Amino acid sequence: MESTKLAVVIPCYNEQEVLPYTLDTLEQVILRLIAEKKISEESYLFFVDDGSRDNSWEIITTASQIRKINIKGVKFTTNYGNQSAILAGLNEVRKRGADAVLTIDADLQQDVNKIEEFVKYYEEGCDIVAGVRNDRKTDGFIKKIFSSFFYTFINWLGVRIKPNHSEYRLISKKTLGIIGYYTERNIFLRGLFHELGLKTKYVNFDVKPREHGQSKFSFMSLFALAMSGIVAFSTYPLRLVFFIGISISMISFIVAALIFFEQILKVNLIFDITFFKIWITFISGLQILCIGIIGEYIGQILTEVKGRPQYIIAEEL
Numbered sequence: 050m051e052s053t054k055l056a057v058v059i060p061c062y063n064e065q066e067v068l069p070y071t072l073d074t075l076e077q078v079i080l081r082l083i084a085e086k087k088i089s090e091e092s093y094l095f096f097v098d099d100g101s102r103d104n105s106w107e108i109i110t111t112a113s114q115i116r117k118i119n120i121k122g123v124k125f126t127t128n129y130g131n132q133s134a135i136l137a138g139l140n141e142v143r144k145r146g147a148d149a150v151l152t153i154d155a156d157l158q159q160d161v162n163k164i165e166e167f168v169k170y171y172e173e174g175c176d177i178v179a180g181v182r183n184d185r186k187t188d189g190f191i192k193k194i195f196s197s198f199f200y201t202f203i204n205w206l207g208v209r210i211k212p213n214h215s216e217y218r219l220i221s222k223k224t225l226g227i228i229g230y231y232t233e234r235n236i237f238l239r240g241l242f243h244e245l246g247l248k249t250k251y252v253n254f255d256v257k258p259r260e261h262g263q264s265k266f267s268f269m270s271l272f273a274l275a276m277s278g279i280v281a282f283s284t285y286p287l288r289l290v291f292f293i294g295i296s297i298s299m300i301s302f303i304v305a306a307l308i309f310f311e312q313i314l315k316v317n318l319i320f321d322i323t324f325f326k327i328w329i330t331f332i333s334g335l336q337i338l339c340i341g342i343i344g345e346y347i348g349q350i351l352t353e354v355k356g357r358p359q360y361i362i363a364e365e366l
């Protein structure tokens with residue numbers, strides 16, 4: 050049997066500090082796997098420069114000329130975000146050819162020694178081999194709380210995404226072909242791969258602290274990713290708005306009936322002015338929240354309807 054032609058997709062956004070380390074490490078791992086005939090010598094690294102404003106693209110271009118492994122890549126005109134960068138990598142690899150594609154972060158926080166195991170499971174017939182973090186020790190307090198809340202909430206909504214699963218994943222050529230049919234703009238890859246129902250294997254790995262540079266995700270970009278994940282995979286929040294409406298209408302009906310009896314019996318129970326101040330403030334907040342939930346869906350519809358390109362490529366290798 051021919052050994053697997055592996056493409057490694059690496060999204061990068063302002064990663065000049067970490068890229069030399071990333072190239073050294075991946076070169077070593079890939080050359081070893083080629084020498085041991087675990088992957089084909091046509092295997093390659095595919096960098097997607099997500100509109101970096103530093104020297105990332107120059108480092109990648111130079112590496113493609115001097116390194117012992119095949120290096121290809123594209124550079125976006127501007128920053129489109131990590132999901133678009135990964136997607137572009139997958140689209141480009143589909144054109145250029147590979148038996149299997151691995152995605153990994155440019156900072157190599159994920160354990161590169163697991164690549165061999167990923168390839169082994171692929172050769173045993175898995176279409177998706179997804180990395181799951183053993184813990185979140187390297188994340189800050191807020192990120193830890195936020196991601197645990199996100200995974201609990203999205204699972205509660207009926208979207209069965211494996212908690213702590215990351216963008217460290219190997220997919221087969223077949224999976225890559227199927228992903229090509231998904232043309233949505235607001236892409237949430239974690240949910241998408243899960244939905245395909247293909248033979249999947251989860252591999253646990255340890256997350257290391259970042260060697261160089263800083264995290265490129267702000268709280269707002271993580272929040273946007275989480276929202277687009279929820280909106281892309283579940284309409285339950287819309288139904289929730291409906292049930293909130295019904296519940297409040299019922300409570301209002303009971304309150305109205307109680308006030309009516311208060312008037313008849315000429316007693317004053319709980320419905321004084323303070324009650325109404327609290328009630329009105331609470332309901333106003335809830336109304337704006339519900340409009341916000343509906344707004345998220347409308348925003349996504351607008352983005353999808355406009356159908357703008359997901360990214361624009363400025364240069365390629």
Ligand code: UDP
Pocket residue numbers: 059060061062063064099128129130131134153154155156158263264265266
């Ligand atoms: N990234 C990207 N575009 C962005 C933000 C991040 O391509 O707008 C890349 C980044 O260069 C890295 C990966 O996505 O390769 C994960 O980012 P990071 O390591 O900063 O995230 P964290 O590990 O802190 O969650």
Ligand code: MG
Pocket residue numbers: 154156158259264
């Ligand atoms: Mg990282």
